[in-house]
Amino acid sequence: MTIRVVVADDQELVRSGFAMILDAQPDIEVVAEVGDGIGAVEAVRRYGAEVALLDIRMPRMDGIEACRAIGADGAGRAGSACRTVMLTTFDSDEYVYEALHAGASGFLLKDVRRDDLVHAVRVVARGDSLLAPSVARRLVEQYTRPAAARSRRPDPRLDVLTGRERETLLLLARGLSNAEIAVELVVSDHTVKTHVGNVLSKLGLRDRIQAVICAYETGLIAAGDTPAAPAHPPGGGASRPGSSPASARD
Template identity: 50%
Template sequence: MIKVLVVDDQILVRAGLVALLRAAPDLDVVGEAATGEEAIEQAAATRPDVILMDIRMPGMNGVTATERILAMNHDPRPRVLILTTFDVDKYVYNALRVGASGFLLKDTPPERLIAAILTVSSGDMLFAPTVTRRLIEAYTSQAGPSAAPPSPALDLLTAREVEVLKLVGRALSNAEIATRLCVSEATVKTHLNRAMTKLNLTSRAQAVALAYESGLITPGRETTSRL
C-alpha cells in the first residue's frame, strides 16, 4: 500500500481528495493537514510515501513545507506532488528547486491524479501536460535575454553527462533519452546519477531546474511533458 498525506487549506477540497484516495486500491491515506506547519508534523508522525501538497496556504506555504519535510533525512524520503490552481506559478518552480517530484493542476481528472501518485511513488518525475514549458520559461525569462551564464559546476560533467542532463531538462523520460541517444536505459540512468552526484542534486526535478538556470536549455526551445 502507498501511504499518502493530503495537505490543503480548503476543507472541502481536502475532504474530496481524501474520499477519492480512500476509494482507490493500493492507496492508504495516513493523514491530512490544513497548513504547512501541520504538514511537517504529519509527515514526521505518519512517514508517508507520497504527499499531495497544496502550494498556496496561509502562513507557511507549500514550498517551505516541502523543503523542510525533505530536509528531515527520512529514509526513504517522501515524494511530494504539488497541487496548484494556476498552471504558471513561480511557487511551483521553487517547489521543484527544493525537491518536489512534480505537480498537477487541481482540475486534474481523478484517474490521472491516482496515476500521478503511482508514478511519483515509483521514483519518476511528473508534470501536468502542456504546463512544463510555460512554467519554467515564464520564470526564467524574467531574467531577460542576458540570463546567468552556464554554471561552472557543469565543467565537472563529461560531455555525455551534459547531454543527458539537457534532455532531462526537456522533461524526457529515461526511455525517451535512451532512444534519442541509441543507448540503454541503464546507461542513461548511470550518466544521470553521476551528473546529479557531481552537482549535489537530490531529485530529477532539481536537475530540470538546473538545466534551465545553468543555460543548458534556452527558453523557447521545445520541451515535452510526462503524462
C-alpha cells in the same frame, strides 16, 4: 506495500474529497488530513509518509515552505524521502517555478480527475516525476530570467559531470525521453539510464524535473532555446541504440 499519504489543504472539502478517493484504493492509506503547512510537516514526520499532497497557498506555512521542510528532513518510512506534489490552480499560479525549485515532484490541479489523482500518487511514490520534462521546460522558461539576461557560460557546478553526462543533461532540459536521448547519443537505453542517474547523483538532484531546472540555472541552456533535430547517421535511418561502439565507452 501500502503508500502512506498526507493531504494538506486549507479547504476542508478539497482535502476530504482527495482523502476519500485515495483511501478507497487497496494500496494507499491517507494517514493525515491537515489544513496548513506546519501540520503537513508534523504529520509527515509522525507517520513516515511517502507522499504529501500540499496546497501551495495555506495559512501559517504555505505549501512551498512545507515542501522545503519535508525535503530537508529527508525521512519517510524506512528512511526514504517523502515526495511532495503541489495542489494548484496551475494556469494562474505564480509560484510554480519556486515550488519546483523547493523540491516538488509535480503538480495536480484542484479539479483533477479521480483516476489521475490515484495515478499521480502511485507515480510519485515509486520515485518518478509527475510532469514530463518538456512540460517542466516550458514552466522554467516562464519563470526564469530572459535568455538575454543570462550568461551562456556553464556554471562551475557542472564540472563534476563528464562530457557525455553534460550532453545528457542538455537533452533532458530539451525535453527528450530516455529513448530519444539513446538515439541522439547512439547508445543503449541502459546507458542513458546510467547517465541520468549519474547526473542526478553528482548534482544532488531528486528527479528529472530538478535536472531541467538545473540546466537553466547553470546556463547550460537558456529560456527560448529550442530542441535540436534528432541526429541520425548517414543513410537515412536511425541507428539502433547500443549498436555503436560508443555504448561500450559510455
